[in-house]
Amino acid sequence: MTSSPAHIAMFSIAAHGHVNPSLEVIRELVARGHRVSYAVPASFAEKVAETGATPVVYASTLPTDEDPDAWGTELIDNLEPFLADAMQVLPQLAEAFDEDRPDLVLHDITAYPAPVLAHTWGVPAVSLWPNLVPWEGYEEEVAEPMFAELKASARGKAYYARFEEWLRGHGVDTHPDRFVARPRRALVLIPRALQPHADRVDESVYTFVGACQGTRAEQGEWRRPDGAEKVALVSLGSSFTKQPGFYRDCAEALAGLPGWHVVLQIGRFVDPTELGELPLNVEVHSWVPQLAILRQADVFITHAGAGGSQEGLATGTPMVAVPQAVDQFGNADMLQSLGVARHVPMEEVTPERLREAVLALVDDPEVACRAREIRESMAREGGTLRAAGLIEEELVRAGAGPRAEA
Template sequence: MPHVAMVSIPFHGHVNPSLDLVRALVARGHRVTYANDPSWAGTVRATGAELRPYASTLPGDGGADLDGIDQLTLFLDDAIAMLPQLRAAYADDRPDLFLYDIAGSPARLLGSAWGIPSVQLTPTFVPWNGYEVEMAPAIEAMRAGPRGADYYRRFTEWLTAQGSPITDGPTFLGRPDRGLALIPRALQPHADLVDRDVFSFVGPLLGGRSTSGSWSRPAGAEKVLLVSLGSAFTDRPGFYRRCIAAFGGLPGWHTVLQIGRSVDPAALGDVPASVEIHSWVPQPAILAEADAFVTHAGMGGSSEGLFHGVPMIAAPQAADQFANADRLAALGVARVISSETVTTGELRSALLALTTDPAVAARCAELSRQVRAESGVERAVDLVEAVLPTAHGRPARPARF
C-alpha cells in the first residue's frame, strides 16, 4: 500500500483545502499520514488518515497583529523547529511521496534528502513567469531593513545547512518541483503566465468536506446571508453590530453571523430572530444555501463564494485579502468595503444592489460553472498518483502537470 505523507500547519486556511484530497487518497487505497499539531487529531482522523504529531511554535492567531517581516519570521521559526520533528516521525516509516502545504516546506527538504518526490499544495495564488521581477522592489525594500535582512540571511543559512540546491528563501517557497494550486484560475493573477509543467489548477476541493458539518435553511427564510470574517481576524464587535442593524430587519432575509471565539455574543446587544450567531459555522454547507456572502476575502472564502455562485461584500482585513477583494470586484461579483468605516446604510445598500442586479447574477452563475468545471478531487488524486514511484523507482505515469 503506497504511503503518502501530508504536512501542514495548524490553521484552517492551510488544513481545510487538503482535507478532501486526503480523504480521496485514502478511499483509493493509499495509506496517508498527516503531520500537524496534535490539536488537529480529530480532523485528521475523520479523513481516514493517521496523525503524525509535531509541536508547532506558531501562536494561535498566526501573528495576526504583526507586520509582514515578523509574520515571515514566525513561519520560518516554525519551519526550522518542524524539520527535526518530521525527520524523527518518518525515519522508520519513510513515505513514497510527500504532499505539503506551502507552510509545510520542511517536507520538501526531507524529500530531497531522502530521494522522495514531493508535491506542494498551494491554497493561494502561485508565481507566474515574471513574478520575481515584479516582486523585486518589495523584497529589496524588506531586505534593506535590519529585521528583513536578518530574516533572509537566516533563511539562506538554514537552507544551505540542510543541503538544499535552492538557497534563496522566496524561490524555495514559490518554485516547488511540482504543485497543485487549490484555487480557481479566476483568482490567479496572470494565470496565462503560470508554468503548467509545474503547477496544475484543481480549484477549491470542496466536494465531501463532511467534517465541516451541515446546515439547513430555516422555514420561511426567503434569502440567506452569511457573514464571516474567517478564523483569524474576527475580533470586530462593532462591525458585527452594524451588520445586525443593517440586515436584521430586511424582510425575507435570514442572516447567519459567525463572530469567532474572541467576541462575547452579549456585546452585540439585542439580536432579532432573523439573525443567528455562532462562534464557528460550517461555511461550505451554508454557502450552498446562501444568496449572498459578507467575507473577509481570504482565499478560501473567496474560492468557496465563487464555487457556490454567491455575490459577495468583501471586507478585507490583512495580507492577500485586499488583492482578492479587488479581484472579486473586477470579476463583477463583489463590492469592497472597509469594516472599520462602513455604515449600516452602506452595508444594506451594497447587499440589495448586488442581489438585485441581473448582471451580477449572470457573472456569479458563469464563474460558478467555470470553477466547478475545473475543480475536481478525482483529477487532483490522479495528478498525485502520477508522481508516486513504482517499485522500480520510476513514476507510475508521466508526471507532467
C-alpha cells in the same frame, strides 16, 4: 498506467486555512488505497484522522488561529516565525519518519521542512497550494518592491543569512525566495478565476484543480427558516474575527429588510452579549456549517479569504468582500473584477454602505449570470478527483510503491 498503493507523507501547520484545503484530497488518496501519514500539530490531529490518514504529531512554535495578534505588524514579523519553527521542527520530523520513509511528499506552502526532507530522502515533493501563486514577472512587479526595504535592513539580512545557512546545511542550493515561492510542482487548490494574471502562470509547475470541498456532511446541515425569502451569511473566517462593531453594522444593515434572514458567525473572540439586542431574524453562532448555508444563501459578507472566496464562487453566491489581512485584499479586488462581488474596505463599513452593496448585488441579473458561469467553470476544473489523479501520476513517474502497474 496507474500507481500502486504507496506511502504518501503530507505536511502542514496548525491553521485552518492551510489544513482544510488539503483534507478532501487526502481522504480521496486514502480511499484509493494509499497509506497517508499527515504531519501536523496536535490541535489538528483529530481532523486529520477523520480522513483516514495517520497523524504524525509534532510540536510547533508558530502562533495559532487562537492568537492572531502574535504575528506582529511588520512583514519580517510574519516571516521569522516560519523559519524559526522549521529549524526546530525538522529534527522532530526526520526522527518520526526515519524508519518509515514515504514514496512521495505533499506539503502546504508554509511547511518548510517538507521539501528539505524530500530532498534528503530523494523522493518527489508536490506542494498543495491553498492561495494565489506567483506568475511570470511576479518577482519584479510585486516581490522585489515589497521586500526591498526588508532586505536592506539588518534584521532582514540576518533572516536571509539564517535561511540560506539552514538550506545549505541540508544540501539545498536554492535562494530562500525561490524555495518558498517556486516549488518543483504544485497543485493549486483555488479556482483559476481567482488567480491574478492567470495567463502568465507556468502551468507546467502550477496546475489549478479548483475547490476540493467535498460534501462537508460531517459539519451538519442548515435549513432556511420558514418565511425567509432572502438569506445573508456573515463570516470573517477563523482568525481576524474580533469585530463586534462590524457584526452590529451587518445586523443593522439587513435586519430591517423585509423577508431577509441573517446568519452571523462571530468566531471565538466575541461574546454574543457584546452585540446587544438583535432582531428575531438574526441568528448568532461562534461557528456554522458555512458551505451548507452558502448553498442556500443569497449573499455572503466575507473577509475574502481563499477558502471563503472559493466557497462563494462554487455555490454561485454574490459576495460583499470586507478583507482583514494579507491576500484577502487581492482576493476582494479579484472577486469584484469578476463581477460577482463588491469590495467594501473595513474602514468604510457602515450599515448604509453594506445595505447598498447587498441590494445592488442581489438585484442585478448580470451578477447572477456571471456567478453561474464561474460556478460551472469551476466544476470543470476537476477538484478532488483531478488532484488525486495528478498525485498518482507523480507516483508513477517516481516508480513508487511495491510494484508498478501498467
